[in-house]
Amino acid sequence: EGRWTFEGGVSSNNSFRESYSINFRYISPKFQLSNEDHYWTEEEGKHPEKFKKARFMFELLYSPPFEVLGTGLNLQYRILKLKRLSLEVYGGLKFFFLTRPDFGSGTNKGIWYINDGLICQLNLGMIAPFADIGYDGIFTIGAEISFHNIYRKAKKRYNLNLKTA
Numbered sequence: 001e002g003r004w005t006f007e008g009g010v011s012s013n014n015s016f017r018e019s020y021s022i023n024f025r026y027i028s029p030k031f032q033l034s035n036e037d038h039y040w041t042e043e044e045g046k047h048p049e050k051f052k053k054a055r056f057m058f059e060l061l062y063s064p065p066f067e068v069l070g071t072g073l074n075l076q077y078r079i080l081k082l083k084r085l086s087l088e089v090y091g092g093l094k095f096f097f098l099t100r101p102d103f104g105s106g107t108n109k110g111i112w113y114i115n116d117g118l119i120c121q122l123n124l125g126m127i128a129p130f131a132d133i134g135y136d137g138i139f140t141i142g143a144e145i146s147f148h149n150i151y152r153k154a155k156k157r158y159n160l161n162l163k164t165a
Contacts, residue, residue, distance in 0.1 A: 002029025007130070009142015011061060021063040023140050028056040033077065053078040057090065061138075070096035076119065084123045091116040094136070 007025035033054035054077050061070040074092030081087075095112040117134035121144065128144040 003146070004028055005144050005146050007057075007142055007144040009130070009132070009140045011138050011140040013136070013138045021061045021068055021138075023059060023061050023142060025057055025059045025142075025144075027076075027144065030055045030078075057092070061096075068096065070094060072115070074115070086121050086123065088119045088121065089116065090119060 005027045007023075007027055009023045009025075011021040011023045013021070030052035031054055032052050054075060057072070057074040057076055059072040059074070061068060061072070063069075072092055072094040074090040076088045076090040078086050078088045092115060093112065094115045113136065115134050115136050117132060117136075117138075119130055119132045121128050121130040126146050128146075130140075130142060130144060132138075132140040132142075134140075
């Protein structure tokens with residue numbers, strides 16, 4: 001249940017010496033991480049946002065003009081939530097398609113590795129700025145944007161009703 005959201009940001013690393021990398025992320029709705037069939041208790045049914053702590057993150061790293069191109073698939077898990085501030089850990093696989101020879105291991109064949117990291121995010125409703133530091137040394141700052149909330153607010157404010165023929 002829920003909507004997928006979009007995140008965008010700028011990444012920095014020792015491997016991105018000459019330029020920064022642009023980071024695009026597609027984030028799944030939160031779900032409860034469990035390896036067994038789970039029936040909601042009364043408390044979980046009343047406040048599901050407290051118990052849905054995991055989500056998937058697909059990311060694309062790009063450093064123009066085609067110096068670095070990488071993808072990642074991560075699982076995020078919220079470990080702390082204080083009002084609007086949340087702290088999440090993540091882990092997953094990163095794979096780089098490279099065109100610059102001095103990146104990483106020094107080959108043009110690309111590299112892949114398992115990465116983990118930490119995300120600190122401030123949820124402001126339609127936009128949620130974040131800072132992300134990975135074990136691989138890639139530091140990203142950016143924001144999660146909920147296009148559904150933006151559209152819903154504009155629809156309510158300007159009375160946008162789509163009529164079908």
